[in-house]
Amino acid sequence: VGGAVRRFGQLINVKPDRIDEYERLHADPWPEVLDQIRRSNIRNYSIYRHADLLFAYFEYIGQDFAADMTAMAADPVIQEWWARTDAMQDPFPERTPGDWWLTIPEIFHTD
Amino acid sequence: VGGAVRRFGQLINVKPDRIDEYERLHADPWPEVLDQIRRSNIRNYSIYRHADLLFAYFEYIGQDFAADMTAMAADPVIQEWWARTDAMQDPFPERTPGDWWLTIPEIFHTD
Numbered sequence: 001v002g003g004a005v006r007r008f009g010q011l012i013n014v015k016p017d018r019i020d021e022y023e024r025l026h027a028d029p030w031p032e033v034l035d036q037i038r039r040s041n042i043r044n045y046s047i048y049r050h051a052d053l054l055f056a057y058f059e060y061i062g063q064d065f066a067a068d069m070t071a072m073a074a075d076p077v078i079q080e081w082w083a084r085t086d087a088m089q090d091p092f093p094e095r096t097p098g099d100w101w102l103t104i105p106e107i108f109h110t111d
Numbered sequence: 112v113g114g115a116v117r118r119f120g121q122l123i124n125v126k127p128d129r130i131d132e133y134e135r136l137h138a139d140p141w142p143e144v145l146d147q148i149r150r151s152n153i154r155n156y157s158i159y160r161h162a163d164l165l166f167a168y169f170e171y172i173g174q175d176f177a178a179d180m181t182a183m184a185a186d187p188v189i190q191e192w193w194a195r196t197d198a199m200q201d202p203f204p205e206r207t208p209g210d211w212w213l214t215i216p217e218i219f220h221t222d
Contacts, residue, residue: 009159009166026219034221046168047219048120055120055215057157057168104166108137108158110145 003061007109010056010101011092014049018088023049025084032077040068054089056101114172118220121167121212122203125160129199134160136195143188151179165200167212 014022026047037045041062048055062068072078082100092102125133137158148156152173159166173179183189193211203213 007157009157009168011161011166023218029219029221037221043222045219045221046118046120046217048166048215049218050122050213050215054218055122055159055166057120102161104159104161106157107134107160107165108140108156110140110148110156111154 003063006060006065007106008056008058008060009104009106011104012054012056012101013052013090013092014054015088015090016052019049019052022085022088030077030081032075033081036072036075036078040072042068052090114174117171117176118217119167119169119171120215120217122215123165123167123212124163124201124203125165126199126201127163130160130163133196133199141188141192143186144192147183147186147189151183153179163201 041060043059043061045056045058048057060068086100089100091100095102152171154170154172156167156169159168171179197211200211202211206213
C-alpha cells in the first residue's frame with residue numbers, strides 16, 4: 001500500500017521439443033511455487049508464448065527486490081521447480097550475469 | 112468493479128531504422144491517445160522492446176471488447192497516431208485478419 005510498483009518484462013526461449021511439457025507444468029503449477037512468488041512480493045505474473053519465445057510480465061510490490069529474489073532462490077521447492085524449467089529453456093546470452101530470463105526495457109506505459 | 116479482467120499479450124516488429132523514432136513517440140505520447148485508451152477500457156498498458164521485437168501487455172476491464180475497439184478505431188486522433196506508428200512497424204503475417212498486432216496465448220498466470 002502506497003509503494004511504487006515496478007513492472008518487469010522478460011524473455012527466454014523454450015526448447016521446441018519441450019513446449020508441451022512446459023505448458024502442462026505451468027497450467028497446473030505447484031501451490032508452493034505460487035506461495036513463494038507471493039511471499040517474494042511478485043504480483044500479476046503472466047507468461048505468454050509465441051513459437052519458442054516466452055514473454056513474462058510481472059509486478060514487484062516490495063521494497064527490496066534483491067532480498068526477495070534471494071529468498072525465492074533459497075526456497076527448496078522453487079529450486080526443484082527451476083531445475084525442471086531451466087532444463088526446458090534456452091536463455092538469451094545477453095542476459096544480466098546471474099539472471100536466467102533476459103529483462104527488457106519498457107518503452108511505453110499508461111495506467 | 113466486479114468485472115473480470117481480460118489480459119492480452121501481443122507482438123509486433125518495429126522497423127530497425129525506426130526504433131529511435133518509435134521510442135521517442137512513446138516516451139511522450141499524445142494525451143488524446145491515452146484518453147481514448149482509457150475510454151476504451153484498457154488499463155495497465157505497457158510495451159517492451161528487445162531488438163526489433165515489441166511486446167505489449169494490457170488489461171481490458173470493459174464488457175464489450177469489440178465495441179470498445181471499434182470506438183478506438185473511429186477516433187481521429189487514434190487514426191493519426193496509428194498512421195504514424197503503423198509505418199514504423201512490420202506486423203506478423205499470422206495475426207488474426209483485421210488485427211495489427213499478433214495476440215499470443217497466455218500459458219501461465221498468478222495474481
